[in-house]
Amino acid sequence: xxxxxxxxxxxxxxxxxxxxxxxxxxxxxxxxxxxxxxxxxxxxxxxxxxxxxxxxxxxxxxxxxxxxxxxxxxxxxxxxxxxxxxxxxxxxxxxxxxxxxxxxxxxxxxxxxxxxxxxxxxxxxxxxxxxxxxxxxxxxxxxxxxxxxxxxxxxxxxxxxxxxxxxxxxxxxxxxxxxxxxxxxxxxxxxxxxxxxxxxxxxxxxxxxxxxxxxxxxxxxxxxxxxxxxxxxxxxxxxxxxxxxxxxxxxxxxxxxxxxxxxxxxxxxxxxxxxxxxxxxxxxxxxxxxxxxxxxxxxxxxxxxxxxxxxxxxxxxxxxxxxxxxxxxxxxxxxxxxxxxxxxxxxxxxxxxxxxxxxxxxxxxxxxxxxxxxxxxxxxxxxxxxxxxxxxxxxxxxxxxxxxxxxxxxxxxxxxxxxxxxxx
Numbered sequence: 001x002x003x004x005x006x007x008x009x010x011x012x013x014x015x016x017x018x019x020x021x022x023x024x025x026x027x028x029x030x031x032x033x034x035x036x037x038x039x040x041x042x043x044x045x046x047x048x049x050x051x052x053x054x055x056x057x058x059x060x061x062x063x064x065x066x067x068x069x070x071x072x073x074x075x076x077x078x079x080x081x082x083x084x085x086x087x088x089x090x091x092x093x094x095x096x097x098x099x100x101x102x103x104x105x106x107x108x109x110x111x112x113x114x115x116x117x118x119x120x121x122x123x124x125x126x127x128x129x130x131x132x133x134x135x136x137x138x139x140x141x142x143x144x145x146x147x148x149x150x151x152x153x154x155x156x157x158x159x160x161x162x163x164x165x166x167x168x169x170x171x172x173x174x175x176x177x178x179x180x181x182x183x184x185x186x187x188x189x190x191x192x193x194x195x196x197x198x199x200x201x202x203x204x205x206x207x208x209x210x211x212x213x214x215x216x217x218x219x220x221x222x223x224x225x226x227x228x229x230x231x232x233x234x235x236x237x238x239x240x241x242x243x244x245x246x247x248x249x250x251x252x253x254x255x256x257x258x259x260x261x262x263x264x265x266x267x268x269x270x271x272x273x274x275x276x277x278x279x280x281x282x283x284x285x286x287x288x289x290x291x292x293x294x295x296x297x298x299x300x301x302x303x304x305x306x307x308x309x310x311x312x313x314x315x316x317x318x319x320x321x322x323x324x325x326x327x328x329x330x331x332x333x334x335x336x337x338x339x340x341x342x343x344x345x346x347x348x349x350x351x352x353x354x355x356x357x358x359x360x361x362x363x364x365x366x367x368x369x370x371x372x373x374x375x376x377x378x379x380x381x382x383x384x385x386x387x388x389x390x391x392x393x394x395x396x397x398x399x400x401x402x403x404x405x406x407x408x409x410x411x412x413x414x415x416x417x418x419x420x421x422x423x424x
Contacts, residue, residue, distance in 0.1 A: 027361065029102050029120045031068055031376035031419040035365025036323025037337025039275035041263035042213065042223030046421060047104030050118040050155045052261070053211035053225045054167025057114040057157035061423075063107035068376075068419030072098040076127065076355060076411040079387075081138055084403040091136040095128045102419070114157045114167075122171075122227075123256060124148035127355065133182060133193065138407075141400045142352040144180040149173045149230070149256060153209065162215065169209040175202040175232055177251065179353055183240065184400055194243065200236030200251050207256065221265040223277075229285060230256035238297065247302075248294040254312075257282040263321075271327040279319040283344035286314040311395065314344040325367075333367035335378075340385075350388065351396035355409060357388040365417075372423050380415035 028034025030048035040048075044056025047066045074095050080088040106116030126146040130136040136143065155169030178199045185192040207230040214222045232255050239246035263277035289310040296303040321339035328334055343356040350356075365378035388409040390397065397405035 027072070027380060027382065027413075027415055028070065028363075028378070028417065029118075029122070030066070030104075031070075031365060031378040031417040032335070032367060034070070034380065034415075034417050035335035035337055035363050035376065035378040036275050036325065037277075037321045037339040037361065037363055038279075038319075039263055039277040039321035039323040039337065039339070041211070041225050041261045041277055042221045042265035043263070043273070043275055044211070044213070044223060046419075047106040047116055047118055048102070048120070049106070049167070049211075050104060050116050050153050050169050051120060051122065051209065053213060053223045053263075054116075054155040054169045054209055055157050055165040055211040055213040056223070057106050057116050057155060057167055058108070058112075058159040058165045060106045060108060060114060060116075063424040064105065064421055065424075066102075066104040066419060066421040068102050068417060070100045070102070070415060070417040072100065073414045073416075074098075074127070074411065075413070077409065078138060078352075079408040079410070081405075081407040083137070083401040083405050086137075088406075089135075089137050091130060091138065093127055093129050095126065098126060100124065112159045114159075115155065116157075117152065117154045119150070119152055121148060121150055122173075125354075127352075129352065131180075131182065131195070138352050140182045140184040141397055142179055142181045145178070145353045147175075147177040149175040149205075155209070157211075164215075165213045167209075167211045167213075171207045171209060171227075171230070173205045173207070173230065173256075175205060175234070175256075176200065177234055177254070178236075184402075191240065191243070195241040196238065197241060198236060198238040198249065200234040200249065202232045202234045205230050205232050205256075219267045223261075223263040223265070225259075225261040227259040227261075229258040229282065232256065238291075238293075240298075245297065246295075247297045250292045252290040252292070254289055255285050257285045273325045275321075275323040275325075277319075277321040279321065281317045281319070281344070283314040284316050286312045286344075288312055310349075312349050313346055314349075315342075315346060317342040317344050323363075331369050333369075335363075335365040335367065337361075337363040337365075343388075347390055347393045349396050350390055350394045351400075353396075355388075355411075357384040357409065357411065358386070359384055363415075374421045374423075376417075376419045376421075378415070378417040380413070380417075382413040382415065384409075384411050 033040035040052040044053040049056035076093040082088040104118035131143040151173040157167030234251035291308040323337040392404035
């Protein structure tokens with residue numbers, strides 16, 4: 001039953017396309033938290049507390065259903081891409097606007113107990129580039145990559161007293177991944193430039209969220225959330241389009257990382273609050289990408305007992321988040337947010353499958369209280385802090401082209417979100 005429900009949710013998300021993000025990140029779940037830069041672990045008073053801090057569910061006084069969507073419009077540019085002495089080429093991504101839904105429900109059972117459940121995408125990435133090597137020589141490395149996880153998270157929270165509450169959620173997920181690129185094989189004119197497509201999925205995986213919320217005073221709240229690592233077992237196939245060459249494959253060592261988020265909420269006056277969060281992500285869990293093959297592939301380059309073993313060597317990261325909310329009237333709240341996001345990807349394993357850089361995110365949003373209905377909206381602008389410059393040190397790119405590869409990459413992203421809540 002759980003697997004079937006997750007498949008339905010996956011189809012919903014797939015029909016709306018995937019999420020594109022920093023590395024794999026949807027830049028916020030729920031428009032309220034997103035408008036505050038994701039600094040929500042010490043606030044967490046809507047159904048998406050299930051992700052940010054499930055202990056916050058006890059703050060929801062009436063049964064509440066919620067649904068919303070984020071629209072992502074990315075622009076990625078690669079300048080001066082060249083291999084060895086070849087002429088440099090500029091190209092830009094061709095990704096469509098991406099639509100990512102979220103849904104949730106929460107309710108109090110007693111003065112002490114609360115429950116909830118939510119559908120959302122904690123991680124997502126989908127990037128497309130032109131597949132014509134004359135316009136995009138990077139297509140030999142990758143012209144389309146996607147990686148996402150859709151989850152259903154039933155949760156429960158308990159309030160000890162007016163100061164302390166705890167919560168826990170079981171995160172049940174389904175993940176998919178895939179890469180498309182052109183085969184760089186200049187010594188074999190028949191195969192050089194052929195399209196290679198791989199598709200993989202992990203039908204069922206799980207992790208958990210644990211949260212604690214503490215109110216030492218009326219004006220200060222502390223929140224702490226732990227999200228556990230998710231072991232994945234991707235299976236699928238790879239093929240050279242139009243040739244009949246194919247193999248079943250399994251992907252190992254690309255797990256979803258554990259995270260710790262700590263936050264402080266301070267209300268200097270009744271209608272104003274300030275939120276500050278820090279998020280540590282254990283991206284070093286992705287140290288290698290190992291793909292095993294059931295059949296010989298590429299004339300025995302890969303096969304049983306001879307996997308493709310790609311170093312990733314990702315680094316742990318820290319995100320710094322901040323938000324301010326001003327409740328201007330009983331009906332209107334205004335919000336602003338900011339967060340700084342480090343890239344986990346070092347220069348020596350950077351490629352176009354996982355293009356990424358350090359980023360700054362700015363957000364502005366609103367909340368409308370219409371009685372039983374509340375509406376939250378947000379606009380985000382994300383920009384790379386500095387251009388990502390690769391000057392021949394990327395083993396991943398150099399291996400693709402059998403030469404020293406250089407590029408200068410930059411990117412920006414606009415995001416738009418809307419969430420509607422109804423309290424019974």
